[in-house]
Amino acid sequence: MKFRVFILIVSLSLPIYAEQLEVNIGAGLDLAAHAREGGELDWISPKSWVGIDGHVALSEHYQVLFVVEQEFAVSDSQLTSSSFAAGSHYLGIQANWGRLLLGQLDTVLKTLVDDAEMFADGPADFEALLSTYAHSDEVLAYQYETRRLTTEISVLQGPSEVSHAFAAGIGYQLGPIRLRVATEQELDDGNVDLYRSSIQFSPSLALVDLAGYVLYERQDTSFGGDEEALGASLSAAKGGYTLKLQYLRSDIQIYDQQQWTVGLARNLDTRWEVYGYLSHIESPQTGGEYQGVMGVRLNLL
Numbered sequence: 001m002k003f004r005v006f007i008l009i010v011s012l013s014l015p016i017y018a019e020q021l022e023v024n025i026g027a028g029l030d031l032a033a034h035a036r037e038g039g040e041l042d043w044i045s046p047k048s049w050v051g052i053d054g055h056v057a058l059s060e061h062y063q064v065l066f067v068v069e070q071e072f073a074v075s076d077s078q079l080t081s082s083s084f085a086a087g088s089h090y091l092g093i094q095a096n097w098g099r100l101l102l103g104q105l106d107t108v109l110k111t112l113v114d115d116a117e118m119f120a121d122g123p124a125d126f127e128a129l130l131s132t133y134a135h136s137d138e139v140l141a142y143q144y145e146t147r148r149l150t151t152e153i154s155v156l157q158g159p160s161e162v163s164h165a166f167a168a169g170i171g172y173q174l175g176p177i178r179l180r181v182a183t184e185q186e187l188d189d190g191n192v193d194l195y196r197s198s199i200q201f202s203p204s205l206a207l208v209d210l211a212g213y214v215l216y217e218r219q220d221t222s223f224g225g226d227e228e229a230l231g232a233s234l235s236a237a238k239g240g241y242t243l244k245l246q247y248l249r250s251d252i253q254i255y256d257q258q259q260w261t262v263g264l265a266r267n268l269d270t271r272w273e274v275y276g277y278l279s280h281i282e283s284p285q286t287g288g289e290y291q292g293v294m295g296v297r298l299n300l301l
Helices: 108-116
Strands: 002-009 017-036 042-057 063-074 089-095 098-104 139-145 149-157 164-174 177-186 192-201 209-221 225-238 241-250 257-267 272-283 287-299
Touching (some): 042 287, 063 098, 108 164, 108 177, 108 192, 108 209, 149 177
Antiparallel strands (some): 017 287, 063 089, 098 139, 139 149, 149 164, 177 192, 209 225, 257 272
């Protein structure tokens, strides 16, 4: 839902002028039944949220940006205080030279994975098998985009109040192919460096809308050596139905963890979606386990 508000500002030294404030209000609900191999059925809400974002046009060339989001999730049929995550909240300035953002927001490493994974924020989430060191709560980020090129440079709050980490990423679009590379350096007080890259392809086909990704991550640590992860995902959409496939092999959390997931989603209209998927995760240490999820998503606003 979008609405526009015009505010008149009176100054003693300047003539009266009008500034434009644009506010977008959004909310979403996600509720699903979750079954684990050998376990009981429970209810989960992988990601439900409410938020406000918008901008104030200071002039023809400058805008002040703002975002405030509240996320919450249900796990094992329980909704507790720990279920409420802060979500993104930040202020920024946008001009022809790019965007400067300050607050809690996803770094380029996080958005790179979000683009590649088909089953985010649930039992089949890619990030459960990737590095736990990525992404800080407090970020100062500079972003610049053109039709083909995207860049981001960030300073992150480290694990202690006096430590900081650094993030940088670049992406390039060439026709149906997009290449992205990102890194975060000096995490965990300089003990961890992360590298991620992805290739996205979305060819134009007459029969289906196809999108695919290949994702790679390397974690270099001063105390454990180097670990790697490699994954791929593919979606094919036709007539409101979307078939989703993804696979990830990772040594980062546990050696030789492997996860594959297949799912189907149906868009009933612009607000309602029903979905289901089957996922299997295994490793030499923990063995294998199947999980199934069936749920519904609703965009309220």
